[in-house]
Amino acid sequence: MATSYAQLSRIPLAEAVRLADIPRLPLEAFRGALFDETNQGSRVAALFGRPQSPQLVRLYAVLTHAVDGTISLISCDVSDRYESFTPACPQVHWFEREIAEQWGVVPEGHPWLKPIRFHASYRPGHDAWSRTVGATIWPSVTDFFQVEGREVHEVGVGPVHAGVIEPGHFRFQCHGEHVFHLEISLGFQHRGIERALIGGPNKRTIPFMETLAGDTSIGHTTAYCQAIETLSRRQPPLRAQALRGIALELERLANHTGDLGALAGDVGYLPTMAYCGRLRGDFLNATAAICGNRFGRSMVRPGGVLWDVDAVRGEQLASRLAPALVDVDGAAELLWNSRSVVTRFEDTGRVTKEVAEALGLVGPAARASGIDRDVRRDFPSGIYRFALVPAMLWTTGDVFARAYVRWLEIQRSGQFVLEQLHALPATDLRAETGPLAPDSLAVSLVEGWRGEICHVAITDQAGACAHYKIVDPSFHNWIGLAMSLRDQAISDFPLCNKSFNLSYCGHDL
């Protein structure tokens, strides 16, 4: 039943593919290809459905091959149910739940088949949970995994949390302080972005991209722009690619620095919390010095960027960033030299490499579990084809590792930004993007600060957006947080949560 490994064609990432050219496999061959490829070390960057007729939904899988930087696309048609891929290929578990919720297609035998965003089926009359059309759907009202026993109790947290933070619902199965299991139920931030993108691009498209996860504006807008550039066969000028890289690394610097501060605060180590809180702002202000907005809004556009950094501005930026990096260095060193902090971080919230690999974790969370995975190196686009940012690994998979990998990445990103500021190519800032290739599909990957961002754009016969799939790194990683809490004290939750610092809105879309 399995398709042989060699049969799938591997294509470069930056190439649009005609929909008609995407192999349409029988379900069993699709399953075989999925299992074969993931067993060989490839990943599923996206798996999504798109209705073909009232009765048929076409599943598309984007398989990424880090070994040679290529991707494979496969598709198959299913009706209202099929045998779940998850038991043999756990990394697609969340994708299958998403497909079930959006299109009412049931993956039979899925171990956790529940809604992930709590909205009505996009295919009225087809509902994975047999809800009637028009029935009120309450967020987080679903079956939760429950542990039973005389001294077992359940702790529910959220949607409104104690801090200044986005909403989500967490349910812990505890025995005293001991957590058997944490289940995370999201969807409170669901705005319906993917559906609102259909028919575009139009004037609302860019603000959706810039705010779908507002702390990752550069990452997601770059991913979108790359998809558009692939579909219109235009590359942004080199200077624009470098400026996008600078903006992306500044975004990483700001968030990683903020995370180190937040982790320090969670264990009551106030010096690093105070310093990193301020320093995070220095990196946001550097972004604002380029484009006028601390979160990189109005920076990246299809074909290039809107703002230049001339020699004078570049010098000013470098002369402000260099001392900020020295100060982050000092603030972080305090953490690593405080035994009480390190002891608290070590062995807390451990996710093993095997679990991280099986669940398809991405970004610093994956690298902290020893998985050598970084889009900037494995699937380089833009400036990363010319300037390497080494992937930073640690192996212990605990809170310490997730903090320390961030620290290693801060150093590499800081160096990258300073180097690029001094070596900006002398080109235009923007190329005109032409009409988009009709009836085509383009995949775009960006290593955002949380990890792999995947966008998939499908055009209709007029070259307008017919379908748009967004996979924020949080989509893969929320289950990682749940796993990290197993057999931990419930008081470790804030620390574990900060060590992942995942996006609610980026997941909920």
Next chain:
Amino acid sequence: MFNVIAQRLQQGFRTSAYPKTEPQLPDRFRGLPIVDATKCPDGCQICADACPTNAMLTGDGTLRVDMGRCLFCVECATACPAGAVSYSQEYRLASRTREGLITDGRGFELAQALEGTTRRLFGRSLKLRQVSAGGCNGCEADVNVLSTVVFDLARFGIQFVASPRHADGLLITGPVTENMRFALEQTYEATPAPKIVIAVGACAISGGPYIDLEQTHNGADSVVPVDLYIPGCPPHPWTILDGLLRLLGRLEEGSLERPAPAAAGK
């Protein structure tokens, strides 16, 4: 121990002297929009057509910007062939009323302070519960940053608290998704009266980029009454702080003359 002290000296004193001194903003900062209808060609709609959130109000020889919808992006200014739209460095943008956010380029009324009992109760101590109801973590992040050493919100007697039952009011971000509507209503109910509500960011004021989407409501005041609107996408932390302090009557009242345009250029 010595390392900690040495690092403390290295990091320095970072709390801003604001409000005694004006905050430093980047030269490309986009603050209060400046519009000049006298420059508009007859019947021109270009800026309105370019605006992602339909914040440009044109017609009858007037040109106004609804800052409650404005994302402070560059589309209108870039599209305008006549240079009738630009941004100033003015960061003080909050308003007590929704209509107050509409500017015609001839100045802008700064937010008025609370009156009577609420001002007496909250003027020197305000505890807020933050509710993100579909916010993108931009507004949330720049609200959070007020608690860092740079802004040091607590020196003004303002703090974010963990429960609505401990709060004097809510600070709401996000367009209010349908999935957060009930939780927001419940949180409002749980806040003891008298209470105030502050809407931060274009989403919470009007829906922002999410105006009229099926899964979202058009801002906080579609669910609860709002006492202060702080526009932006997201508003700069100084804009938020200015709004909070004006609401509490901690800054001089007044209105702005037409501000000077920001340095042009890209």
